[in-house]
Amino acid sequence: MSPWFLLLVVVTVVGGVVAASAAPFLVQPHSSTALTVGVVLLVLGGWTVSLCLHEFGHAFVAFRAGDFTVRDKGYLTLDIRRYTDVGLSFVLPILFLLIGGIPLPGGAVWINHGLVRSRAARSLVSLAGPATNLILGAVLTIAVATISMPYGLVIGLSALALIQVLAFVLNILPIPGLDGFGVIEPYLSDGARRTAAKVRPWAPLVIFVLLISLPVAQQVFFGISSWVFGAVGGNPTAASLGYTELLFWR
Secondary structure: OOHHHHHHHHHHHHHHHHHHHHOOOOOOOOOOHHHHHHHHHHHHHHHHHHHHHHHHHHHHHHHHOOOOHHHHOOHHHOOHHHOOOHHHHHHHHHHHHHHHOOOOOOOOOOOOHHHOOOHHHHHHHHHHHHHHHHHHHHHHHHHHHHOOOOHHHHHHHHHHHHHHHHHHHHHOOOOOOOHHHHHHHHHOOHHHHHHHHHHOOOHHHHHHHHHHHOHHHHHHHHHHHHHHHHHOOOOHHHHHHHHHHHOOOO
16 A cells, blocks of 8 residues: 555544544634634545545456556555646646535546456446445445534535545546446447547546536536435535535635
8 A cells, every 4th residue: 555645544634633623513614724724634635535546446446357457557556646647637636626616537547448358347447436436425424424523523524425426426427538438438339439539538627617617517416416415324514514614715
């Protein structure tokens, strides 16, 4: 396991400790600088950790399905430096999250699909990333619901859980460049795959712009995400309060 990944975990834990100690009980939004700092560190650190786990999910399933090159590329070490360009794959998603509250897809692993045993296995490779986010979201919501914890942790972990659900819903869309398209791509014709390859670099950014600029798109996206969040036991009120602290600049 990469020490860089462990450093991200430490940042997340420090954020949780600061958030918990800053506000053990309900306080007004932005009334505590320590609470805001703690929630920001907890959520951004946790989001970065989940980016690593998301890509690890892709790589691990690919490895089990026959692509042993992912081991040589270091994808199984959870090292953020291995998941393409750190700036484009991690810094920009964090900035987008702070600016618009939407978890844009981050890192990427390069899979040798020719070594993957079957089309079904290639679909599972693509599905593994979003599934990781959904599982993390469910685990966090269960923890908040079943473990007594200070207010700062409740809102911070709830916001992080909602972000995992948002990432799942966004990534599962069947749009080139997103994992949802990767699930169906093995079953498409060669012509359809060639067409998709032309728009793949830009499609996720276009989706982000639409979600930021079109209220209707926002309503649909957040409506579906809220339903999924509720289905895994999420606390919408706590998540909203956590988001308020995260987007402190608003």
